[in-house]
Amino acid sequence: MSEYSPVLRPRRLRKTPSLRAMFQESELSLNDLALPIFVEEGVDDYKAIEAMPGVMRIPEKRLAYEIERIAKAGIRSVMTFGISHHTDATGSDAWQENGLVARMSRICKETVPEMIVMSDTCFCEYTSHGHCGVLCGHGVDNDATLINLGKQAVVAAHAGADFIAPSAAMDGQVAAIRQALDAAGFTDTAIMSYSTKFASSFYGPFREAAGTALKGDRKTYQMNPMNRREAIRESLIDAAEGADSLMVKPAGAYLDILRDIRERSDLPLAAYQVSGEYAMIKFAAQAGAIDERNVVLESLGAIKRAGADVIFSYFALDLAENKVL
Numbered sequence: 001m002s003e004y005s006p007v008l009r010p011r012r013l014r015k016t017p018s019l020r021a022m023f024q025e026s027e028l029s030l031n032d033l034a035l036p037i038f039v040e041e042g043v044d045d046y047k048a049i050e051a052m053p054g055v056m057r058i059p060e061k062r063l064a065y066e067i068e069r070i071a072k073a074g075i076r077s078v079m080t081f082g083i084s085h086h087t088d089a090t091g092s093d094a095w096q097e098n099g100l101v102a103r104m105s106r107i108c109k110e111t112v113p114e115m116i117v118m119s120d121t122c123f124c125e126y127t128s129h130g131h132c133g134v135l136c137g138h139g140v141d142n143d144a145t146l147i148n149l150g151k152q153a154v155v156a157a158h159a160g161a162d163f164i165a166p167s168a169a170m171d172g173q174v175a176a177i178r179q180a181l182d183a184a185g186f187t188d189t190a191i192m193s194y195s196t197k198f199a200s201s202f203y204g205p206f207r208e209a210a211g212t213a214l215k216g217d218r219k220t221y222q223m224n225p226m227n228r229r230e231a232i233r234e235s236l237i238d239a240a241e242g243a244d245s246l247m248v249k250p251a252g253a254y255l256d257i258l259r260d261i262r263e264r265s266d267l268p269l270a271a272y273q274v275s276g277e278y279a280m281i282k283f284a285a286q287a288g289a290i291d292e293r294n295v296v297l298e299s300l301g302a303i304k305r306a307g308a309d310v311i312f313s314y315f316a317l318d319l320a321e322n323k324v325l
């Protein structure tokens with residue numbers, strides 16, 4: 001006997017792999033994961049995104065092929081981002097009946113009808129200035145942008161999108177979109193709101209991926225990363241406006257917020273592991289500093305444990321194709 005013998009011994013439940021599996025409290029599954037994809041119009045070739053090793057812009061003409069491959073790997077859902085060659089001051093291509101937003105949903109749903117298609121609903125990839133809406137004298141005009149978000153939502157729903165996913169961070173966007181969808185007869189089209197979206201520097205690589213023209217930042221519409229109460233309030237407002245699911249974005253640095261919202265709302269809750277989170281893991285692994293696969297599973301597992309039902313992750317396809325999940 002050693003001099004001190006603990007009475008409480010949590011290690012008893014960790015002795016064997018079977019015990020560890022039996023007493024594991026949260027589980028990751030492919031059912032929880034959704035894959036964000038970048039689709040570029042008017043080009044022939046895939047384009048590597050340097051800041052996101054392993055992620056490519058998909059040429060629109062290869063989207064049908066890719067969506068089949070994604071479905072075959074076992075992924076249930078994609079979030080579509082377009083790289084537009086038709087930008088203007090308002091981002092009007094986004095609400096054209098045959099614009100890129102509409103075509104992405106149409107191609108995905110016609111190719112794989114059971115794929116859950118979420119249409120990222122914003123303007124930053126479609127505006128010449130890269131902001132998420134219409135500019136006015138003092139920044140982005142909230143209410144003018146709401147009208148355009150409604151138009152974009154209807155066009156995406158008409159093209160078959162299962163979810164409208166507003167990420168423009170405008171006040172009232174969920175209510176405006178719900179109203180526009182219902183008025184057009186799309187009462188069954190759901191809203192995946194980016195309800196708590198921080199003005200985060202973790203979005204850095206996305207700006208290259210999506211080719212946004214932004215100079216400056218989005219701090220007048222996206223949230224201050226230092227604010228906890230406001231983060232909860234933003235999601236509760238979207239719940240009250242009729243969102244079908246809430247979201248926290250980014251994920252890894254905001255697990256406390258994820259837990260806070262989980263405890264305050266019974267709606268499904270998503271988390272978005274963003275481009276910078278992906279890049280940090282990829283580059284650290286490439287440098288030999290960490291084991292990529294294990295860190296990916298640990299980071300996604302932590303997001304799940306914190307309270308996410310759905311996780312958007314650029315790692316989803318790799319995990320699915322290699323049968324890790």
Ligand code: PBG
Pocket residue numbers: 120122123124132167168202203204205206218273274275276
């Ligand atoms: C813009 C949008 C962004 C992301 C998703 N939608 C960028 C931003 O808000 O600046 C970021 C995704 C990522 O970094 O992976 N509507």
